[in-house]
Amino acid sequence: MSENILTIRDVAELLKINEKTVYKLVADAKIPGFKVGGSWRFDHATISRWIEKETALGIDSLETDPNDRATLASAYYSPEQATFFAHRLTLEGTGEDALAQPLSTARVHMNPHQVDAALFALASPLSKGVLLADEVGLGKTIEASLVIAQRWAERRRRILLIVPASLRKQWSQELYDKFSLPSVIVESKTYNAARKAGLPSPFSQTDKIVITSYEFAALKHAEIARGGWNLVVFDEAHRLRNVYKKDGSLRAKRLREATKSYFKVLLTATPLQNSLMELYGLVSILDEHQFGDEASFRSQYVTGSSAKTGLISLRKRLESICKRTLRRQVQQAGLIRYTERLPLTWQFEPSPDELLLYTDMSGYLQRSDTIAFGSKPNPLVMMVLRKILGSSTFAVADTLARIIDRLKQMRPANLETVSDYDVIDEDSEELGDDDDGEELDADAPVDLRKLNAEIAELEGYRTLALAIGHNAKGIKLVEALPRVLDEIVDKGGERKAVIFTESVRTQKYLADLLSANGYENDIALLNGHNNDPGSKRIYQDWLARHKGSDAVSGSKTADMKAAIVEAFKNDKSILIATESGAEGINLQFCSLLVNFDLPWNPQRVEQRIGRCHRYGQKIDVVVVNFLNLKNHAEQRVHQLLDQKFNLFKGVFGASDEVLGVIERGVDIERRIFEIVQNARSETEIDVAFDQLQDELQAQISEQILDARRRLLETVDEKVIERLKERDSEIGKRLSDFDRQLLCVARAELPDAHFHRDNERRFDFRGETYTTEWPLADEKGWKFFRLLEGTLATDLITTAKERSFDAPSYLHFDLAAYPGGKLADVERLCGKAGWARVGKLRIETPSVTREYLVISVVADDGIAVDPETFERLLRVPARNEPVDTSLPDEQLKVAAKERCKALLDEAEQQNVEWLDLESEKLDNYAEDLERAFETEIKTIEAEIREAKRALRGSSLKMTEKLAEKRRISALESKRDKFKGQFFDRRATIRADVEAMLDQIQESLKLEPEYNDLFTIRWDVQ
Incomplete structure (x- = not known):
């Protein structure tokens, strides 16, 4: 060792550690030096100051085996490497490499069949669109979201989603929660507000994905046609299946014409329902040149002499445009383990006063001479009133108060009257109801005696409702809930239950009831507003806990939902939810679901159960339904949902064949309402329900199901092999993507500290960054991924803009x-x-x-x-x-x-x-x-x-x-x-x-x- 110059070996002897470790430590600290004959030399004073500083930090504890890579985690990368990987990570192109970026940004465990479907959709730039037809429960929303995320990454951001009105919020939240993609729901109110604010076309969003309903999109079809869309997605696309008919849906024809020049993704578990012609209709939405005209398709595949042998040809022609994966294939590939649904029915008998209130109110609603509803009542209002009548006496009392107030103001009942049902706006739009609740005609003669008599009658019903202190259904819940929770815990599940009701007032009643019976500090509420004091406290605590983290989205609705779900997961044992509140949430940590009120819409029931019975659920899910032994109509509704739609039991719940016969869930609701409203006896109820079940059965004949299987299903072995290969490819590509992104970070952030125990994490300016999204959310760290406004994107931009005037060594x-x-x-x-x-x-x-x-x-x-x-x-x-x-x-x-x-x-x-x-x-x-x-x-x-x-x-x-x-x-x-x-x-x-x-x-x-x-x- 000379007096003023030190070599790597000199420093190693000083520190008593190996030369390779010294080399890395010196390189990481960027200590200036020079090379003589291939060996590095350093100034003695500079090295001494560095040694003094590093020793104080514990450098003497770094002695390890030369092969221990943990000591080398702070490896140095050059600006050239940063530039290379920055370009490598953001290359435009096709296939799996191009999909790596959106995959790496997703906050969801992507399954191979979902990636497979997205790659299928993006396979050819000449394609005009695809039909993704995976069975129910396989995540077609995730598949489409991945395609959307890819287009977004390509900066092709004119994206339109046309979905059922009831799914708009769910889509918006899924896009944000899982892919950090912003969206805006365009419907009547937001559209008119935007126009008043000076925006000539509210559909012209350059920085947000546009989500709208079928009904509103058809209404604004001319604007949709001018949208210049890079991508249009139709969810529940079987709604368009009759577009080929001359007298078919005008809505479907308008949407086909408005979107014909744009690339489309159609999502439906049931592309073929009652006829091959429906499949032809869906394909015509995608590409008018995939088949000839209706007559040629019909003669070749449906009624002509070649129809019997035409399925082979048709199958081949569908291969490039339609993709379908089955749940059994995914399960057999070992990629998803599905648990069972276990049905449990709690029977109860209403008290005499409850039965009297129901009977009298039911009779009142069946009359055609009432002033509140008139001879032509609003069917949606009447249907919701029927549901509230079966929910709780507390909900009935509140609703009666609104009806009475409107009658006193000479105004009939309208949607506002039944706002306690907090998906009323969605049902209204889906049914095309534009009721504004106009006042009664002032010039028309009004029988004041009759009006006062009707008000008195309703006040009598309300007095009876208020006098009923206990509901038999609520008492049954309190009695039976502890026993079932014990059984859940015995099976290895958590002591948690989600209770669904269709009424906000019933939700409050249940919260009060359970609080009075030992659950006072264990309850969280979830509805469309969450303006109660308990929810506000949960929200404020959550905001304080996650301040500055990626968990906070800035949308109060989405963040409130996230706060409530987190509270339920970590602190509470009971979640009482309404329909709108539960849209888009995942509760796979909960294994007990109670339908306090059972919807008449099978799709809504399936959505409820799907909150818990989903990918990630560890044990069988118990689905509890109440059965009123004094209400025959309710018993037949339960029978229909259980036996015909198979919603409550089995591995997969409702089959897509069965749910698929429903164009709109509200149509089934309307049919049930008509039965309940018009039938006067148990016999009439039975006849009407038998007829409804026969109609549904006719739509799912074995002949139709067999044709679908032969046309759309690939041999299991072939699918399973492909999915297994895709599974390993996803892991490898994500690992490569993460490693390259972290190489850029190492080169661009000399002041960052990379964790020696995990190469995917580093600390920078007081924050911990990681490419592990679940851990980032759990720990409140920053999720290090390529999204606008993030550190990763800034580093990539800097590295790509760098130029090199001369070569380096x-x-x-x-x-x-x-x-x-x-x-x-x-x-x-x-x-x-x-x-x-x-x-x-x-x-x-x-x-x-x-x-x-x-x-x-x-x-x-x-x-x-x-x-x-x-x-x-x-x-x-x-x-x-x-x-x-x-x-x-x-x-x-x-x-x-x-x-x-x-x-x-x-x-x-x-x-x-x-x-x-x-x-x-x-x-x-x-x-x-x-x-x-x-x-x-x-x-x-x-x-x-x-x-x-x-x-x-x-x-x-x-x-x-x-x-x-x-x-x-x-x-x-x-x-x-x-x-x-x-x-x-x-x-x-x-x-x-x-x-x-x-x-x-x-x-x-x-x-x-x-x-x-x-x-x-x-x-x-």
């Missing part, structure tokens, strides 16, 4: 690599050479593809594979100025050859896409030609039959002449069609060729290449 240290063994890279140890990295952008009107072009020249002349060198760039490296000459020409030649290979690859991919489109259009042309030929053959058959009948007929002369003239006219029509046939075929083929020319032009390659940096390299 990078010394790669394999011993410092924290990621495991790199067998091919290790063969470069002791070697040196040159490398250049450039970026090739291949742009076409349909798709843009980007590649990093790596050109490598080794000093020993042995070729180095670009993929091997890309892995070398993951290895920590120090850089210094270059002191040798640059082999510029060799690197240029290598880059040119690599660019040519990538262009050839892109051209081949274009050819494959073009071939698929060409085959589709050829089939389309053949369909139209076949339809024309069929039309001619039909006329010829009619001519032959008419001539045969005429030969043996005993018609009068005038009648024979008339028939001969008719036959002659048919022959003329046939001859005319035959003459037109070749002209029509030529026109069809010319149209197809024109479309192919347009497609080919959209794939014309326009390459652009730019150098990023050049380095001298060696591997130590």
Whole structure:
């Protein structure tokens, strides 16, 4: 050791640790030094100050085995590596690499079948759309969200979601919670408010995903058509299935026309329900050239002579546009374990006063001469009143008070009257109800005596309701709940229950009842407003606890929901929820669900149960239903939901075949309401319910189910093998993505402290960052991922904007690599050479593809594979100025050859896409030609039959002449069609060729290449 200069070995002897550890510590601290004969030298005074500082921090405790990578976790990466990985992580393109970014940002454990479906949707830039038809419960929302996230990452952000009104909030919350994607719900109120605020087209959102209902989208179809959408998603798309019919839904026809020029994703578990023609209707929404016209499809696959053998052909033609995975396939692949649903029925008998109130109120609602409702009552108001009547006497009393107040003001009952039912607005929009609750006609004569009598009658009912202090159903809940909770705990579940009611007032009653019976501090409420004191406290505590973390979204509705769910998960044992409050929440930690009120809408029941019975649930879910032994209609509703829809038991609950027969859940509600409202006896109730069940059964015949299976289901073994392969691919790609993103962080954040015990975490400016999203949320850390406004995105932007004026010398240290063994890279140890990295952008009107072009020249002349060198760039490296000459020409030649290979690859991919489109259009042309030929053959058959009948007929002369003239006219029509046939075929083929020319032009390659940096390299 000299007096003023120290070597690495000198420092190692001073600190009593190995040289490799010293090298990494010195490199990490960026201590200035210089190189002499390949060995680093440092100033004695500088090293002494550093040693003094590091010793105080405990550096003497860092002595470890040289192979212990935990000591090397603070490995240094160069600016060139940061730039390389920043570009690598954000390359535009197709396939699995392009999907890595949205996958890494998702706050959800992605299942292989979901990634598989998203890749299917994004497979070809020429596609006009796809039908994702996975069975119920497999997460089609996640599949579509992944496609949305990819488009968002590509900055193609004109995105429209058209969904059932009842699912708008759920979609908005899922997009934000799981993918951090902002959205706006556009409906009547927000639309009008935006217009008043000066926004001419409220659908023109550039920074938010637009969510709207089927009804409102159809109403504003002209604006939708002008939207310039990059992506349109239809949820519950089977609502559009009758679009092909001449007298089919006007709403569906408007939506098809408005979105025909945009790429679409249709989501439905039931693409084929009652007829193959419905499948044709859905496909026509996606692509009008996938099949010929309705007549050709019908003759080829439905009624014609080839229909029996046509399924094989139809299946092949659907392969590129329709994808379906089954729950049993996912389960057999070992990717999801489904628990059971265990039904439990709690029977009760209402007290005499409760029964009297129900009977009298029911009779009042069945009358047609009331002033409050009139001879033509609002059916939605009446239906909700029926539900409130079966909920609790407390809900009845509050609702009666509103009706009485409106009658005193000479105003009939309206939607506001039943606002206690807190999904009333959603049901109203879905049913197309625009009731404004107009006042009674002032000029019309009003029988004041009758009005006062009706008010007195209703006040009598309300007095009776208020006098009923206890409800038999509530008493049954209090008696039976502890026993079932004990059983849940015995099975390994948590002592928790979620109780659903359709009434906000009943929710308050249940909270008071349970609080008075030992659950006072164990209850959380969840509804559309949550303005009660307890919810406000939970919300404020949650905000304080998560202040400054990513858990806080800024949306009070979403954050309130998150706070309540977290309180239920961590502190409370009972969650009492209404329908609107429970939309979009996940309660897989809870295994007991109580339907205090049972909805008439099977889809709503399934959504409730799906809050608990879902992926991640560890034990069987107990589903409790109440059964009123004095109410025959309620018993038949329970029977319908249990036996026909199979909602309460089994591994999978309601089958998609059964739920799929319902175009809208509110339609079933309306049918049940009509039965309850009109039937006067148990016999009439039974007859009406039997008829309803028979109608549903006719729609799910075995013939229809068998056709769907043969058309849409792939052999289990094939699917299972693909899903297993996809599972391993997802893990590998996410791991690679995380590692490369963290390489950028290491290079760009010299002041950050990376954890030695976990390479996925680091501390920076008082915050802990990690790529582990569940842990980030649990610990209140920052989720380190590529989203706008995040640290990761800022670092990527900085690294991509960096330019390099001159080459650098990078010394790669394999011993410092924290990621495991790199067998091919290790063969470069002791070697040196040159490398250049450039970026090739291949742009076409349909798709843009980007590649990093790596050109490598080794000093020993042995070729180095670009993929091997890309892995070398993951290895920590120090850089210094270059002191040798640059082999510029060799690197240029290598880059040119690599660019040519990538262009050839892109051209081949274009050819494959073009071939698929060409085959589709050829089939389309053949369909139209076949339809024309069929039309001619039909006329010829009619001519032959008419001539045969005429030969043996005993018609009068005038009648024979008339028939001969008719036959002659048919022959003329046939001859005319035959003459037109070749002209029509030529026109069809010319149209197809024109479309192919347009497609080919959209794939014309326009390459652009730019150098990023050049380095001298060696591997130590």
